[in-house]
Amino acid sequence: MDHKASYRQHLLQRLKTVEGHVRGVQRMVEDDTYCIDLMNQIRAIRHALHKIEGIILENHLNTCVTTAIRSDQPDERERVLRELMQVFEATSHK
Numbered sequence: 087m088d089h090k091a092s093y094r095q096h097l098l099q100r101l102k103t104v105e106g107h108v109r110g111v112q113r114m115v116e117d118d119t120y121c122i123d124l125m126n127q128i129r130a131i132r133h134a135l136h137k138i139e140g141i142i143l144e145n146h147l148n149t150c151v152t153t154a155i156r157s158d159q160p161d162e163r164e165r166v167l168r169e170l171m172q173v174f175e176a177t178s179h180k
Contacts, residue, residue, distance in 0.1 A: 093145055097138065104134045 087095070111127050154166035 097141065100134065100138050100141070104131055104138070107131050107134065 107127065108131060111124060111131070114124055114127065151166050151170065154162045157163060
């Protein structure tokens with residue numbers, strides 16, 4: 087299995103796990119589960135999504151950004167760096 091297929095499979099596996107946790111929280115709400123237990127499960131989901139985001143960022147830096155920086159096209163380098171800055175600015179304003 088090549089890197090891209092392995093990477094995709096890894097992400098899908100993690101996302102399916104998160105999906106299962108979300109469904110579990112839905113059942114907990116239906117069952118009128120204690121609020122703190124719900125909040126703890128939601129926190130775990132956020133942590134799992136944060137981990138997935140980190141994996142995607144690492145892959146992006148190692149592929150797209152590296153390729154753009156090595157490129158002879160200054161516009162491409164600027165575009166990729168601008169995209170990264172926009173993502174980090176959006177998350178820092180939340």
